[in-house]
Amino acid sequence: MMDSIKLYTIVVLFVLSGEYVSGTTFTFVNKCDYTVWPGILAGASSPKLDSTGFELQNGGTRTFQAPSGWSGRFWGRTNCNFDGAGQGTCATGDCGSGTMECNGSGATPPATLAEFTLNGSGGQDFYDVSLVDGYNLPMIVESNGGSGGCQTTGCLVDLNKRCPSELMAEGGGACKSACEAFGTPEYCCSGEFGTPDKCKPSMYSEAFKSACPRAYSYAYDDATSTFTCSGGDYTITFCPSSPSQKSSMGTPTSNMGATPGTEAGPVAGAVTGSGTDTGMGTNTGTGSLMADGSWFAGLASGDSTNTRHPNFGLQLALLFIVITSLATSLFNL
Ligand SMILES: *[C@@H]1O[C@H](CO)[C@@H](O)[C@H](O)[C@H]1NC(C)=O
Ligand SMILES: *[C@@H]1O[C@H](CO)[C@@H](O)[C@H](O)[C@H]1NC(C)=O
8 A cells, every 4th residue: 555655656756757847047157258247137027036136257157047937138247346245336237226236127228138038928938139228248048958949049249349439338348229329219219210110220230230140139120039949948158259169169160151041051950840030031241240250150059959858867766766666566575
């Protein structure tokens, strides 16, 4: 009797261990050769994560768990000065809290943003990297596991180095959007330009788009900038194309130009299933996006299997227990 109850419990645990996925893991990685202070802003109806702002040294990583349905945004603050009590400010991406924790405040533009909605319509996670509020540092989002499109997005390029002088901010430490710099309805997609058919890409947003084809370059850039994935975990990497990553890639960088045709090759390998994003169709950018032309090499380095094996070790262990318990009760060993 005891044995069958024990067995039943074990079988139930076995089944649950395969099904149960406790939310989504976000991993922050700093490959910049400087310290970044990430900020996290949860959406209005989402709980705050374990931190709303923290220090991430060069080479550092930190993970967070987010519950199903969570939405919010991440960004990196640079050139911060916090004292021992965690009081201070940052040159870019500052959230105005006066402290290390952003505590419900968002980034002051210009700042590169990663935006997420977990388990949204159709059970999919929606994510993008946005330059609509300007740019302050390179950042990509990669999915680990999950099914569907699950493409890597972001901006590998150091746009501060190619920022038009009229958009430059913080002595070259950030690059404003045209909306922020000039404040006109055309650039901000506001007023009579407040609809997708009225608000078109500008010379400035097109320059952002050609450098970072997968990032939002202006408010209605959805078609090529929003990505979906179901049940994945996500890694947010600052300065992803630092030398250490390039050398570990093992991907030839010679033919990784910026044309849509060559992007399709390496990227396709990292994607299974059919995403709803429309890929790079409207990218008209030309020329080498990085000095060594390796722009998409980083975007092809994601998980190529896109299969999730939750608690595989636990399942094996439980399977072993089930078999030995069965043997014990059947043969009375
Ligand atoms: C996702 O949301 C739906 C309702 O919108 C809910 O039924 C489902 O359980 C959620 N999935 C997870 C993994 O929580
Ligand atoms: C953070 O927010 C909480 C609740 O809104 C508030 O009590 C606290 O004083 C805030 N801390 C800082 C440093 O702003």
